[in-house]
Amino acid sequence: MSVPRVFVSTITANDRVVALPVADAHHLVRVLRLKAGDDVRVFDGRGHEWAGRLTGSSASSAAVEIVNEIAPAEEPAVRVTLAVGLLGRDQMDAVIRDATMLGVWAIVPMVTARVSVPERAWRSGGAITRWRRVAVASAKQCGRAVVPTVGAVTPFDTLLHLSAGSSLIMCVEPGPGAVSIGVPEVATPRPTSALVMVGPEGGWSSDERRAAVAAGATAVQLGPRILRAETAPIVILTALWTAWGW
Amino acid sequence: MSVPRVFVSTITANDRVVALPVADAHHLVRVLRLKAGDDVRVFDGRGHEWAGRLTGSSASSAAVEIVNEIAPAEEPAVRVTLAVGLLGRDQMDAVIRDATMLGVWAIVPMVTARVSVPERAWRSGGAITRWRRVAVASAKQCGRAVVPTVGAVTPFDTLLHLSAGSSLIMCVEPGPGAVSIGVPEVATPRPTSALVMVGPEGGWSSDERRAAVAAGATAVQLGPRILRAETAPIVILTALWTAWGW
Numbered sequence: 001m002s003v004p005r006v007f008v009s010t011i012t013a014n015d016r017v018v019a020l021p022v023a024d025a026h027h028l029v030r031v032l033r034l035k036a037g038d039d040v041r042v043f044d045g046r047g048h049e050w051a052g053r054l055t056g057s058s059a060s061s062a063a064v065e066i067v068n069e070i071a072p073a074e075e076p077a078v079r080v081t082l083a084v085g086l087l088g089r090d091q092m093d094a095v096i097r098d099a100t101m102l103g104v105w106a107i108v109p110m111v112t113a114r115v116s117v118p119e120r121a122w123r124s125g126g127a128i129t130r131w132r133r134v135a136v137a138s139a140k141q142c143g144r145a146v147v148p149t150v151g152a153v154t155p156f157d158t159l160l161h162l163s164a165g166s167s168l169i170m171c172v173e174p175g176p177g178a179v180s181i182g183v184p185e186v187a188t189p190r191p192t193s194a195l196v197m198v199g200p201e202g203g204w205s206s207d208e209r210r211a212a213v214a215a216g217a218t219a220v221q222l223g224p225r226i227l228r229a230e231t232a233p234i235v236i237l238t239a240l241w242t243a244w245g246w
Numbered sequence: 247m248s249v250p251r252v253f254v255s256t257i258t259a260n261d262r263v264v265a266l267p268v269a270d271a272h273h274l275v276r277v278l279r280l281k282a283g284d285d286v287r288v289f290d291g292r293g294h295e296w297a298g299r300l301t302g303s304s305a306s307s308a309a310v311e312i313v314n315e316i317a318p319a320e321e322p323a324v325r326v327t328l329a330v331g332l333l334g335r336d337q338m339d340a341v342i343r344d345a346t347m348l349g350v351w352a353i354v355p356m357v358t359a360r361v362s363v364p365e366r367a368w369r370s371g372g373a374i375t376r377w378r379r380v381a382v383a384s385a386k387q388c389g390r391a392v393v394p395t396v397g398a399v400t401p402f403d404t405l406l407h408l409s410a411g412s413s414l415i416m417c418v419e420p421g422p423g424a425v426s427i428g429v430p431e432v433a434t435p436r437p438t439s440a441l442v443m444v445g446p447e448g449g450w451s452s453d454e455r456r457a458a459v460a461a462g463a464t465a466v467q468l469g470p471r472i473l474r475a476e477t478a479p480i481v482i483l484t485a486l487w488t489a490w491g492w
Contacts, residue, residue, distance in 0.1 A: 073420075074470040101471055102481075142471040143420075174319075174389075182491050223492040224320040225347055225388040231480060235348075238484040246428050246469040 003051075004028055005041045005140045006064065007147065011048075017055070018042055018064045025062035028054060040064050045139065045147035047072055072145030078244050079105040079193040082233055083159055085112045085200030086122060091230040093134050098230075100138035100148055102237040103246070105193070107135070108151040110159060114202030122153050156208055159195075160215050167191035168217035171198045171236050172209065178221040181236065186220055187243030196236055201229045249297075250274055251287045251386045252310065253393065257294075263301070264288055264310045271308035274300060286310050291385065291393035293318055318391030324490050325351040325439040328479055329405055331358045331446030332368060337476040342377050344476075346384035346394055348483040349492070351439075353381070354397040356405060360448030368399050402454055405441075406461050413437035414463035417444045417482050418455065424467040427482065432466055433489030442482055447475045 006024045020028070028034045036057045042064055043049040049072040052064040082104045084095055092109070099107055109122065109131070121127065131150045139147045160168075169186070172178045179186055197212065204212075213219060222235045252270045266274070274280045282303045288310055289295040295318040298310040328350045330341050338355070345353055355368065355377070367373065377396045385393045406414075415432070418424045425432055443458065450458075459465060468481045 097474075098477055101473055101477065103469070103471065142473065144471050180492060182488055223349070223487060225349065225390050227347055227388065228343075231344055231347065234477060234480045235484045238481045239488040241469060242428055242485040242488040246426060 002143075003039045003041050004032055004034070005043060005049075005143070007045055007136050007140060008042050009045050011042055011044050011050070013048070013069065016066055018052070018066060020062050020064060022059070026059045029057065029059045029062050041070070042066070043072065043139070043145040045136070045145070047075060047146045049145040073143045074246075075144075075146055076103040076241060076244070076246060078191060078240070080237065080240070081106040081108060081193070081195045082237070083108040083110045083154075083195060083197045084233060085110050085156075085198065085229070086115045086117045086153070087200060087229055088117060089121065092127075092131065094230050095233050096131050096134045096150065097138040098234050099237065100135045100144065101142040102234060103144070103241065104148050104237065105146075106149045106151060107131070108159060109153045110156055110197070111153060112156045112200055113205035113208060115200045116202060117200075128152065157211070159197075160211060163195045164215055167194040168212065168215060169194060169196045169236070169240075170204070170209070170212045170217040170219050171196070171232050172219045172221055173203055173226060174221045174224050178219040181220050181222050181239045184243070186218060187240060190244045194240075196233075196240070198229070198232050198236065248389075249285045249287050250278055250280070251289060251295075251389070253291055253382050253386060254288050255291050257288055257290050257296070259294070259315065262312055264298070264312060266308050266310060268305070272305045275303065275305045275308050287316070288312070289318065289385070289391040291382070291391070293321060293392045295391040319389045320492075321390075321392055322349040322487060322490070322492060324437060324486070326483065326486070327352040327354060327439070327441045328483070329354040329356045329400075329441060329443045330479060331356050331444065331475070332361045332363045332399070333446060333475055334363060335367065338373075338377065339380050340476050341479050342380045342396065343384040344480050345483065346381045346390065347388040348480060349390070349487065350394050350483065351392075352395045352397060353377070354405060355399045356402055356443070357399060358402045358446055359451035359454055361446045362448060363446075374398065403457070405443075406457055409441045410461055413440040414458065414461060415440060415442045415482070415486075416450070416455070416458045416463040416465050417442070417478050418465045418467055419449055419472060420467045420470050424465040427466050427468050427485045430489070432464060433486060436490045440486075442479075442486070444475070444478045444482065
């Protein structure tokens with residue numbers, strides 16, 4: 001079994017002993033049945049990771065004694081923000097989970113003309129809290145020491161306005177006016193950061209597409225077939241890393 | 247709304263009127279509420295597609311009058327067979343759905359040393375029948391005129407034996423002895439066909455990995471993070487198409 005990893009956002013390089021969040025202590029001691037002395041890793045979500053050992057053997061007293069800092073899983077050379085049109089609950093969770101595994105730096109849930117998810121599904125803070133939890137769980141599982149930030153739900157226009165000057169990539173359905181993801185120009189030269197925009201299930205309105213292109217976005221189509229909204233982020237990210245280097 | 251697509255495996259180039267399977271007739275007439283004269287497409291699952299019009303307006307009498315054969319969605323230049331270690335029901339359905347969208351030629355569900363799905367889940371023919379239905383549904387949705395074959399559940403050793411001489415790619419977890427998917431050698435030269443092997447959730451046994459390498463397989467790691475078993479096929483296929491061309 002791989003070594004369990006715990007996310008502790010407050011850990012600093014000087015800490016010798018780290019108290020564990022209650023849920024993690026419970027999971028390590030009760031579910032995984034670890035004992036004092038067992039290996040545990042701690043990461044801070046900002047790219048640092050430490051090897052340590054469990055101290056205490058009850059869920060209420062468990063802590064980690066830090067042994068040494070270790071090299072975290074490598075991060076991509078390009079800082080990618082994924083902006084994704086709001087999808088249903090399970091689809092959105094899947095996108096956040098997969099985008100975290102695939103190395104994005106930040107995720108922005110986005111309101112676009114064709115978003116069909118009712119506003120009550122994301123207007124309260126509950127959705128963002130859940131998405132952040134999904135990002136943490138995915139980072140734990142995939143071995144990543146960085147947890148992508150999950151931004152507030154943002155309207156498309158605002159996002160485009162804020163991103164002027166960035167490297168912009170808009171995923172579109174197969175059709176005229178779009179370059180294919182396989183074309184070298186999509187990924188060359190390699191930027192230091194990029195905003196990748198994926199629409200909701202209904203795709204983009206023609207106004208949105210025009211506005212993005214006017215702001216300098218490259219409209220990219222992901223092969224000749226129509227992809228599901230929650231699969232498109234995996235495909236565009238993989239294609240970009242394959243071209244840019246993982 | 248895009249034009250509804252119907253899969254009729256028995257259609258030939260000479261047919262002028264095609265009777266619809268009962269479930270499709272019901273879907274077009276009762277669910278989508280199409281009328282006589284509305285556009286419908288028909289594909290044969292082997293790469294041919296026709297434009298046509300609905301005739302009859304009851305679920306029991308609906309048929310399609312063929313207007314003309316049309317160019318199908320482009321198929322990849324490489325015929326990829328995806329062999330995937332058996333996963334749980336929902337995961338397996340997702341892999342078949344996504345692999346179909348991503349242009350594989352065939353899918354082989356595979357028994358490997360670390361498959362943890364109980365035999366009763368796939369021993370009867372029910373699982374294969376369902377997987378084939380998933381492949382058809384995905385081809386309909388993504389606009390593809392080819393439905394990948396879903397082979398019988400096959401042991402890893404048998405598959406490897408049958409595939410000697412093919413271009414073999416084995417997806418492995420990050421670690422020594424594997425080349426990274428971003429490395430040009432993985433995709434060069436472009437083969438005419440390839441067998442891509444993705445393990446079950448527990449990964450490969452060391453015997454399996456040795457046997458695959460001895461058979462000429464390239465062990466490929468998909469970036470520095472650990473991917474979920476049902477995401478790995480999407481990532482390897484996308485990376486290969488990006489390098490080979492969609």
